[in-house]
Amino acid sequence: MPKEAAGGSHRAPPVHTDPEEVSLLTALSAVADPVRITLIRELANSADWTRSCGSFDVPVGKAALSHHFSVLRGAGLVEQRDEGPKRVNRLRREEFEARFPGLLALLLADEVVGGAE
Amino acid sequence: MPKEAAGGSHRAPPVHTDPEEVSLLTALSAVADPVRITLIRELANSADWTRSCGSFDVPVGKAALSHHFSVLRGAGLVEQRDEGPKRVNRLRREEFEARFPGLLALLLADEVVGGAE
DNA sequence: CTGAGTGTTCGATGGAGAGCGAACACCAGG
DNA sequence: CCTGGTGTTCGCTCTCCATCGAACACTCAG
Numbered sequence: 001m002p003k004e005a006a007g008g009s010h011r012a013p014p015v016h017t018d019p020e021e022v023s024l025l026t027a028l029s030a031v032a033d034p035v036r037i038t039l040i041r042e043l044a045n046s047a048d049w050t051r052s053c054g055s056f057d058v059p060v061g062k063a064a065l066s067h068h069f070s071v072l073r074g075a076g077l078v079e080q081r082d083e084g085p086k087r088v089n090r091l092r093r094e095e096f097e098a099r100f101p102g103l104l105a106l107l108l109a110d111e112v113v114g115g116a117e
Numbered sequence: 118m119p120k121e122a123a124g125g126s127h128r129a130p131p132v133h134t135d136p137e138e139v140s141l142l143t144a145l146s147a148v149a150d151p152v153r154i155t156l157i158r159e160l161a162n163s164a165d166w167t168r169s170c171g172s173f174d175v176p177v178g179k180a181a182l183s184h185h186f187s188v189l190r191g192a193g194l195v196e197q198r199d200e201g202p203k204r205v206n207r208l209r210r211e212e213f214e215a216r217f218p219g220l221l222a223l224l225l226a227d228e229v230v231g232g233a234e
Numbered sequence: 235c236t237g238a239g240t241g242t243t244c245g246a247t248g249g250a251g252a253g254c255g256a257a258c259a260c261c262a263g264g
Numbered sequence: 265c266c267t268g269g270t271g272t273t274c275g276c277t278c279t280c281c282a283t284c285g286a287a288c289a290c291t292c293a294g
Contacts, residue, residue: 024224024227025149025154028145028148028149031149032148032149035252053271054271061254063256063272064253066271066273067252068252082260085262086269087271087272102219102220102222106141106217106219106220107141150282169240169241170240171239171241178285180242180243180244180284180285180286181283183243199290201292202291203241204240237293237294238291238293239291239292240291242289242290243287243288244286245284247284249281249282249283250279250282252278253276253277253278254276254277256275258271259271261268261270263269264265264267
């Protein structure tokens with residue numbers, strides 16, 4: 001299936017989902033994963049649009065990482081923008097908080113204790 | 118093996134987990150399931166100790182149902198007590214709220230409200 | 235004691251999704 | 265142009281878990 005280039009890579013606009021359109025189950029499922037929790041926390045500790053997808057310290061390959069970001073976008077948790085060859089991220093704090101009050105705070109509040117912070 | 122001998126007509130005691138000892142991931146995983154969400158909601162709309170396990174309207178057999186209650190106990194969400202041949206339930210509102218503030222409210226708040234369905 | 239009702243456990247099955255490697259597409263820089 | 269860095273997609277594997285049917289355990293009412 002020789003497919004045309006078009007839909008291929010990260011030059012195509014990232015598909016975003018509005019938090020308002022996200023079901024509760026989708027949000028909970030997105031958030032019930034250790035890797036994604038780590039991503040959200042690291043993202044929360046960084047300024048908006050400063051973290052590229054590859055700059056996160058998680059023990060998975062980039063294929064899985066790309067999948068995780070796709071899930072986070074689908075849950076309305078993360079917004080992405082292309083910046084040169086990189087794709088930078090932003091946590092949708094207020095929008096997500098408006099749809100699921102307290103959930104994001106819960107994820108960040110339960111930070112791992114043990115020093116580096 | 119020391120067994121509760123004479124006169125002791127006791128069934129296997131339900132194993133409960135204190136919400137304080139529950140990890141965030143465990144709680145989120147427990148809650149990220151449609152059947153268990155239904156159970157929690159129905160339980161929230163009933164008085165404590167008034168609902169037996171079989172009295173819930175969910176489209177699963179009793180084997181699966183028993184498993185779901187086991188998960189809910191393990192997440193510190195539900196407390197059970199044997200009452201005659203039945204096992205009646207209670208939602209651990211305050212205790213769970215203390216450990217995961219806002220989470221229970223989120224589950225109940227989203228009841229029939231429209232997001233994307 | 236016997237039978238009905240209730241819930242748990244066991245074994246097996248099916249599907250969802252998390253993971254990887256490789257191939258591909260895009261961008262910036264030499 | 266070609267190269268290195270970045271991220272997405274595809275095909276595949278593998279593990280986890282939700283589910284069921286059947287067997288078992290227990291309590292209560294006749």
